């Protein structure tokens with residue numbers, strides 16, 4: 541999770557472990573079509589919407605961000621697999637965790653063609669060391685301090701922002717038909733520290749003096765499929781739950797979802813962490829996954845990476861309804877109603893906020909999330925419309941239910957907000973960056989950008 545300037549920040553994590561971010565990015569040269577000529581107007585309108593709630597004009601909000609810090613090595617996926625002698629398998633197969641090189645190759649091939657992001661645990665130290673070695677030797681590899689909460693405001697004031705480079709996929713290495721807007725990242729880790737929330741004790745102590753207005757919890761995907769001893773993971777999450785439930789009413793709690801496939805972990809998160817958060821953030825893969833488990837079903841490993849607005853909004857409404865029904869029926873100690881839900885997709889940003897809740901500036905926050913998506917991926921705070929493309933349709937239906945209202949994408953008012961039941965929904969198109977500089981950390985970066993305008 542990264543936050544912009546104008547925010548007092550306490551990030552906590554342990555910089556001890558390696559993560560390999562395997563990138564597979566591929567973009568078709570953007571065609572200047574009729575929609576693209578509207579880009580300039582959409583951009584200036586989004587910038588205006590963002591400025592309406594400029595965080596710098598307020599007192600600096602205090603934000604604490606927890607868990608998981610590591611060193612990221614970013615490499616091109618196909619090049620790495622070729623180097624270890626295992627080009628992406630033509631037998632795409634999902635694996636919950638990775639035990640050998642063949643499984644890595646099959647798993648990569650599974651997520652690569654649809655361009656979906658995923659993160660897997662490597663349960664083989666020998667293999668992982670080999671991959672780190674091979675990555676070091678690859679031309680163009682990049683090292684960054686990564687993780688959801690890299691030490692940044694630590695005692696020595698060092699540390700850095702997560703910054704990852706988007707490698708272009710080699711021509712000819714592309715497998716099968718690839719959609720026009722394709723962006724994948726496949727992250728593997730073999731991490732013996734972060735899964736134990738090694739920093740929680742320190743974090744707990746520092747929180748008492750820091751008294752944040754916002755407490756952000758992320759990085760728990762490090763626990764996914766990690767070989768814990770019986771009961772160990774539940775005890776750790778129980779400890780986190782106690783920390784969250786002891787936060788005062790002046791502290792909002794945001795939980796950022798991630799790529800989870802471990803059903804036991806998801807069930808514990810739903811029981812121990814999700815009910816203690818006021819706000820949830822996630823992408824288009826994580827939303828159907830969480831919803832499916834909440835409905836009592838199985839995890840969904842791979843969902844449509846380019847869903848329609850109507851589909852996402854229906855899923856968001858259901859998640860909002862189910863989470864709040866659970867809160868009413870059986871609130872855990874310190875439980876909070878869900879008053880904010882932010883979903884980030886490649887084509888658009890959508891935020892639901894309970895009317896009359898503490899969250900403000902939803903329209904500006906949605907605009908900022910959308911602009912941040914471009915800034916992060918293009919790696920530049922100035923948005924160049926020549927390197928951007930609108931891929932959201934010219935109008936969208938607000939639900940898949942028959943006879944639902946359609947909202948046109950108006951270039952001078954690109955953020956659409958409306959009221960339903962007890963909440964407001966805002967949707968903003970993303971000016972999709974066509975010259976990828978980085979994709980890793982995008983979700984965290986976008987989510988954080990939306991949050992800072994809402995507290």
Ligand SMILES: *[C@@H]1O[C@H](CO)[C@@H](O)[C@H](O)[C@H]1NC(C)=O
Pocket residue numbers: 542543544701703912915916919920921985988989
């Ligand atoms: C997000 O990423 C951008 C570009 O890498 C960076 O400048 C910024 O500080 C990050 N954080 C936020 C909240 O924008």
Ligand SMILES: *[C@@H]1O[C@H](CO)[C@@H](O)[C@H](O)[C@H]1NC(C)=O
Pocket residue numbers: 639640641664666667670
């Ligand atoms: C772990 O990886 C090494 C190196 O790739 C391999 O030789 C070994 O068979 C793997 N172990 C298991 C249990 O798959």
Ligand SMILES: *[C@@H]1O[C@H](CO)[C@@H](O)[C@H](O)[C@H]1NC(C)=O
Pocket residue numbers: 838
């Ligand atoms: C859900 O997972 C269980 C256990 O892995 C499996 O037996 C069952 O068939 C799955 N159900 C569906 C609907 O996929």
